[in-house]
Amino acid sequence: MGQFITIPTPGMHCIGAYRADPAQPPRGGIVVVQEIFGVNAHIRRVVDGYAEAGYVAIAPALFDYVESGVELDYDEAGVARGRSLVAEVGFERAVESVASAAQAIASAGRKGVVGYCWGGTVAFLCATRLGLPAVVYYGGRSVPFLDERAQAPLLFHLGERDPIIPPEHVALHRQKQPQAQIHLYPAGHGFNCDMRADYDPASAARARERSLEFFARELGGDA
Numbered sequence: 001m002g003q004f005i006t007i008p009t010p011g012m013h014c015i016g017a018y019r020a021d022p023a024q025p026p027r028g029g030i031v032v033v034q035e036i037f038g039v040n041a042h043i044r045r046v047v048d049g050y051a052e053a054g055y056v057a058i059a060p061a062l063f064d065y066v067e068s069g070v071e072l073d074y075d076e077a078g079v080a081r082g083r084s085l086v087a088e089v090g091f092e093r094a095v096e097s098v099a100s101a102a103q104a105i106a107s108a109g110r111k112g113v114v115g116y117c118w119g120g121t122v123a124f125l126c127a128t129r130l131g132l133p134a135v136v137y138y139g140g141r142s143v144p145f146l147d148e149r150a151q152a153p154l155l156f157h158l159g160e161r162d163p164i165i166p167p168e169h170v171a172l173h174r175q176k177q178p179q180a181q182i183h184l185y186p187a188g189h190g191f192n193c194d195m196r197a198d199y200d201p202a203s204a205a206r207a208r209e210r211s212l213e214f215f216a217r218e219l220g221g222d223a
Helices: 041-052 076-089 091-106 118-129 167-176 201-219
Strands: 003-009 013-020 030-035 056-060 111-116 132-136 153-161 181-185
Touching: 003 091, 013 041, 013 091, 030 041, 030 076, 030 091, 030 118, 030 201, 041 076, 041 111, 056 091, 076 091, 091 111, 091 118, 111 201, 118 132, 132 201, 153 167, 153 201, 167 181, 181 201
Parallel strands: 030 056, 030 111, 111 132, 132 153, 153 181
Antiparallel strands: 003 013, 013 056
């Protein structure tokens, strides 16, 4: 359904992005923020899924600042390489890139962001720094930023068995972002991704339902 395009970012740097458009007039636009594994087949399916739901969806290839065309395996080597790449890219540049991606789909109308894993924390920062309604899937790096004031609605999806986000971190989410919707699922980290060992179809389906309800409410249109 989608296609790769190029988008400009601050500093005259261009990066790739995967974009998909709905068959009907769009309900709005959604920026999809990758895990540490790149804009891979899973993220492209997420983008396509939001387009099928009626949104213009786009996933900026954040690793293009360092290396283009990165798609890593969900194994020890992939995790190590992904962590190295996200450290090089950094959160500030990632948030700027989401802003650029949102601008690239400006004609879609109101816009929001959804992110997964590292991208979940990026999505959270887009709510606090860009004022974009955000859906955060298991953003394991969010705790240091939870004191930032959200400028837009937030929805968190967290796994009860996620070793990266233990119960005390879930409690911090509730304490420091009391206005946010927070849902726990009987699953581990990465439960939305059908390429990961922790994939949980039932939890993924329920989280998607809630995400679509959130975007319908915040961006307009019916769920």
